[in-house]
Amino acid sequence: MTAHLNPATPLDPARTSDAAAIHAVLERSCAAWVNGDGAAYGKQFTADATDVTYVGTAYHGGTEIGRAHQALFDSFLKGTRLILEVVDLRFYGTDTAVVVTRGDVRKGGPKADEDLGRLGKLATYTVVREADGAWRIAAVQKTQRKPLMEAVSFRFQPATRPAAR
Template sequence: MRGASIVTASTADIAAIRAVLQQSQDAWNRGDGTAYGACFTDDATDVTFVGTVYHGGAEIGRAHQALFDSFLKGTRLAMEIVEIRRYGADAAVVVTRGEVVKGTPKKLGKLATYTLVREADGRWRIAAVQKTKHKALMEAVSFRFQPATRPTTGPDAAR
């Protein structure tokens, strides 16, 4: 019976982690910087696709609201979770594929690595995220000329 409670707790944590990412996506899609920032810890780090670094949920929310009101107005965040890996009881790393679009994305060409933590209040929040553009051609060239660079495990091993 003890093992069952561990499995249940882990399943509940995975669901909570997924829920935080869904909340961040929903906030983005509404253009709600305050709600987006609330998904992050007070000392979070957000490294954007263009290389800007923001610190703390409040700053992340404020900056994204400015973006939602201008460059990102009317955009939607499409996101697919690639993997979730737990590190102890209170930390997880999540890799996603995604795209910021107006309409339906043709492909999910950006990758993001999220670090989530369970805070003292028991809620999971994003402590860090780093976004990267997937460069399929460069990757294919690397794999062709140096096959040892191809991943042997994980979701990209089959490519």
């Protein structure tokens, strides 16, 4: 993951350590992804988080997010890596921030400079500082819903279906 901040959004120097902690959460999510570790990926989210995926599926809670991603890492996303570039980071109060990223999911090894020029997806993360002091992802919206793709996913990999709500 790269950690470039938009220069148009100046960061209060007093928030530098919080910004670093938020970048670390995103970096850990990328590391869990490349390692195919759904449990580690899910631990980056709050217990009541919402993750709206690229195909429009909504998962709820870090445990479900990790479980579903493990099924994806074992099938459709096997051998892929998550690439993120922070475009904007804004704090709202002392314990909440919104992070906008450009990113993509790719197969194969890192190609740092080539990857950044072709990041075609946007994601908006809401991150919060929890009672234990750790920053975690409370919500992420990755793209518009793709119902046909979602239906195909559920048919061929039933474990990717979210729990009924």
